[in-house]
Ligand code: ADP
């Protein structure tokens with residue numbers, strides 16, 4: 001490619017709020033076959049809210065108070081939803097000790113002498129915290145609605161389930177439709193559970209779902225798609241997306257995301273709007289057509 005033509009491409013990109021890291025980036029993106037979106041904070045707004053709670057025994061405020069106390073130590077969007085809800089309900093949170101973050105799974109801490117776990121079902125399973133049937137049913141309902149079900153347990157069993165809701169970005173569905181129209185395969189990758197992931201993907205019109213992927217495994221999933229012959233554009237915002245953004249043939253970071261994701265990407269969408277994904281790929285196709 002001639003340097004001049006590439007410069008034209010990147011100039012037009014800047015105009016669209018797309019920051020292209022190097023001149024060769026657009027060239028590398030010409031053969032993209034597959035666009036993989038991270039879920040939380042990329043396809044969705046990432047501002048989670050507590051939508052629903054259920055308890056097996058005891059009062060809901062008591063359960064929420066325990067869960068929120070433990071989550072006070074976490075910076076995960078799920079934690080923010082739970083602590084905000086507790087504050088809004090005027091609950092006084094007890095102090096916690098021995099806070100531990102279990103990446104991709106949840107958190108635990110000691111509250112008033114009791115060890116409390118809050119997180120995915122697997123985390124509580126591993127601790128032999130028994131899940132009562134009526135709570136499992138409520139959790140399944142929440143997940144079918146696209147909520148992330150967060151379990152809170154102590155003293156041998158799960159005491160509550162918290163349904164945390166996130167919403168798709170306004171443009172998500174249109175962007176997915178547009179990418180499909182361009183002949184591209186679209187997938188979603190997330191650490192969230194299969195049911196929730198499928199519900200959110202269905203809302204966005206995405207049929208390929210990679211769920212329950214541990215933070216360290218997103219990069220492995222991208223490599224696997226490449227080994228199967230795909231040329232992958234990865235779109236992400238989080239610290240845990242960074243290695244996958246580097247591995248992808250084209251790494252696209254959301255400008256409102258973390259610095260690590262931006263540093264690991266080839267392209268940054270300044271506004272955080274997903275339309276930039278379509279524009280970037282279209283632009284690379286056009287730029288190359290001018291050159292050759
Ligand atoms: P993603 O960023 O793709 O949603 P993460 O790897 O950060 O995924 O988390 C995966 C899942 O682990 C979350 O969907 C949630 O169920 C659970 N989880 C992670 N951190 C927390 C937390 N602080 N509290 C409760 N659950 C958590």
Ligand code: MG
Nearest residue numbers: 038040041238
């Ligand atoms: Mg994310």
